Amino acid sequence: MNKILLIIQREYLTRVKKKSFVVMTLLVPGLILAMYAIIALIYANSDEINAKHLVQVHDESGIFKGKFHNKKTLLFADNNKPLDEAKADLKKNHDDFLLIIPTDFTKQDGIKILSESKPNFTIVGTIEDQMNQIASGNSMVKAGIDTAKLNAIKSDISIKAMEVTDKGVKDSSIGAAYGAGIAGAILIYISLFIYGAQVMRGVIEEKTNRIIEVIVSSVKPFQLMLGKIIGVGMVGLTQFMLWIVLSTGVTVIAGNVFMKDKGPEKIEKTYHKPGEKAPAAVTQNTTPKSPAIAFFDSLKTIRFAYILGCFVFYFITGYLLYSALFAAVGSAVDSETETQQFMFPITLPLLFTYILSFSFLINNPDSSLAFWLSVIPFTAPVAMMVRVPFGVPDWQLALSGAMMIIGFLFTTWVAARIYRVGILMYGKKTSYKELAKWFFYKE
Amino acid sequence: MLSIRNIVKQYAGHCALSDVSLEVESGQIFGLLGPNGAGKTSLIRIINQITAPDSGEIFFNGEKLNQSHIERIGYMPEERGLYKKMEIGEQMIYLARLKGLSRDEARKRLKYWFEKLKIESWWTKKVEELSKGMQQKAQFVATILHEPELIILDEPFSGFDPVNAEEIKDEILELNKKGATILFSTHRMESVEEMCSAIALINKSKKILDGKVRDIRNSYRNDTYLVEYIGDKLSFDGSQPFDVVAETANYDSNTLRIQLNGKTSNDVLQYLMPRVRINMLQEVIPSLNEVFINKVNLNK
Helix, strand or coil: CCHHHHHHHHHHHHHHHHHCCCCCCCHHHHHHHHHHHHHHHHHHHHHHHCCEEEEEEEECCCCCCCCCCCCEEEEECCCCCHHHHHHHHHHHCCCCCEEEEEECCCCCCCEEECCCCCCCHHHHHHHHHHHHHHHHHHHHHCCCHHHHHHHHCCCCCCCCCEEEEEEEEEEEEEHHHHHHHHHHHHHHHHHHHHHHHHHHHHHHHHHHHHHHHHCCCCCCHHHHHHHHHHHHHHHHHEEEEEEEHHHHHHHHHHHHHCCCCCCCCCCCCCCCCCCCCCCCCCCCCCCCHHHHHHHHHHHHHCCCHHHHHHHHHHHHHHHHHEEEHEEEEECCCCCCHHHHHHHHHHHHHHHHHHHHHHHHCCCCCCHHHHHHHCCCCCCHHHHHHHHHHHHHCHHHHHHHHHHHHHHHHHHHHHHHHHHHHHHCCCCCCHHHHHHHHHHHHHC | CCEEEEEEEECCCEEEEEEEEEEECCEEEEEEEECCCCCHHHHHHHHHCCCCCEEEEEECCCCCCCHHHHEEEEECCCCCCCCCCEEEHHHHHHHHHHHCCCHHHHHHHHHHHHHHCCCCCCCEEHHCCCCCCHHHHHHHHHHHHCCEEEEEEEEECCCCHHHHHHHHHHHHHHHHCCEEEEEEEEECHHHHHHHHHHHEEECCCEEEEEEEEEHHHHHHHEEEEEEEEEEECCCCCCCCCCCEEEEECCCCCEEEEEEEECCEEEHHHHHHHHCCCEEEEEEECCCCCHHHHHHHHHHC
16 A cells, blocks of 8 residues: 555656646646736727717718717717818817718718728727618608518517526526536546546556566556556646636636726626525616626536536546556557557547537437436546536436446456556567457466 | 475466476575576566466465565566656665665665765766666666565676676675575576576476586586697507597697596596696586586477
């Protein structure tokens, strides 16, 4: 036991001390910091966007006069001064625009907007939209269509997803679950590969260095394999933990530095006790939600702790399951280039589920295929990470968890039997038949 | 010290060891000889409990071999190897701790050995920065750091230059003097004759010879003598008390290789003295090398 600890210690420390580990650990929070910087930059620019502009409308056609609606940042005023005078005024008021609408405004490039500075895209777009509406309204009136009636017929539908749970009805967001499912699947797929491959490389290194024989004269091969697997796994968990801690730290700091007074407005919440009738009306924000705020709101509907817990469980069990097999592959070969033939069948179920998760599983998280994939230990880590954000029945989670534990115990047992023989075989090209033989060797 | 009884080890398709029994006495330097593929490494691996025999038993100081003995054995495999990217000092301590030494004790002993072999500057070097011979030296230190009672060396001299080989040989002899039993396999016959007190010869999975070196050589002497004389070339008529095996003429002398048939060397001298001036009379004792080749060829 003491010796396993020694091996774990060595495997862990040599990897954590590596430069690549430090770089990887800092890279992710760094990227998050960069993301915040970009968002902050956009916010900073939005000040400019939010500056108020006055549009002097010089309307020669008479159709648009008085029909423009003032917006938050864009005010309209009729300007009946002669054109030259209006142009001269523009020089005095730097933020103003002069919109010139000729009598025949339908002519190509007939309408002009003049300003000291270049008018930005949004302003031009807003003006164009309004003019189109006014013009088409005008045409409709001419054609004898009642625009008031037409507006009443126009509908504006947006569905709000609600999820029925034991505790009542709560906000749900398909979009957020979708994102979390995909992110979870990608993350677990990549991390199983990265750390599994590290175990394999470690085994090959010991074999090609020939130190293996020295080590196994001190400890049992199984102890060495287990120590390596646990040590590398702990490196992975350390990395995740540092990522979470550093990212949270970065988020908090960035929030304070960049986002002062600019974060999403606080949304009033109403609570109700279970059993009580849900309030008829949920307090509504008076201002329409910006997409960014809506995004933050939908994130709140995801149970982060729950998903994180599932991720850690499926990472640990999935990692133990696959890294044992990776270790067996490493023991059977003399160099990394020879691993291909054994790697393919091992990674196939994982790859299959991974590909399927983007097309089928994410859209049908409760289908029977999804259920079976999340119960089979080889595919469960990816399949479950896709399903968990959508909510999985407890009994399925328990069954899948039990299967994962049985699964990794089984693969570890099989792998250990191959490993103990493989590590002492040099310079032989190994076939599957050979592996089977090794498996049945006596001690 | 080590009693190996009726070990059988079979790999799929071929037999690595069939019914091998050996006795290694405490304080001996025991040479394990045999051509490539004879089963030496298989036997050494079984003694180190890296693999287990199909049948047969091994006793270590009278106790049946078990995990607790691992810490009392030091093993240097033929295929030397260390972690390339790990610092030497740290690595040596790690390996010693795997053998049950405490960190402080390992550090203390390592200091002693590094000073003794004048390699203190290696402590923080990585293995890949050392030459092959240097790596071997480090590996030797790693093998003996935990002061094992039994030191098993597989081809200890391969890869060393003559100077370093001599240094390692002296260290082995010194360790032996301090009480360690040494078991090593080698192809270098001269080192066997210089160092070993007992040997075993393994060929094609079977032990074909074992015993003390002197006894073995004595049992292979067959009354062959070498004679060198000055004077006219002798011609023999059958009255001489020996058979002539070979005759060679040198620049100013002649050499005879003779076989005595029940007569003694004194009889030979008596016959030769009145006829020629004798330079030398010497019994020919077969070298282990000759015994080795002879035995292996017989078993073909």
